[in-house]
Amino acid sequence: MNGYANNKDQLMARLKRAEGQVRGIARMVEEDTYCMDILTQVSAATKALEAVALSLLGDHLSHCVAEASAQGGPVAEEKIREANEAIARLVRS
Numbered sequence: 001m002n003g004y005a006n007n008k009d010q011l012m013a014r015l016k017r018a019e020g021q022v023r024g025i026a027r028m029v030e031e032d033t034y035c036m037d038i039l040t041q042v043s044a045a046t047k048a049l050e051a052v053a054l055s056l057l058g059d060h061l062s063h064c065v066a067e068a069s070a071q072g073g074p075v076a077e078e079k080i081r082e083a084n085e086a087i088a089r090l091v092r093s
Contacts, residue, residue: 003063004056014052021045053090060086 004011025041061083068079 003059007055007059011052011055014048014055018045018048018052021048050090050093057083057086057090 002008021041022045025038025045028038028041065076065079065083068076
């Protein structure tokens with residue numbers, strides 16, 4: 001079972017909203033909307049996806065990493081490494 005199983009409906013709702021925002025941005029470009037207005041919408045879509053990423057990361061930490069930590073050994077080390085890499089990717093973006 002995935003760590004996000006309990007939040008799947010919320011994640012899907014957020015993703016659908018972000019998808020709608022991206023479609024709206026494409027429409028704005030097609031309609032030659034003012035650059036700054038498009039950038040505002042890009043920022044909003046980016047924040048929406050960041051919220052999804054943070055939710056997934058939280059679920060991963062509280063479910064997958066917690067379970068692996070209880071087991072200990074190489075499994076725990078691998079899950080912690082994965083979490084560290086995911087955090088690093090989010091911070092860089």
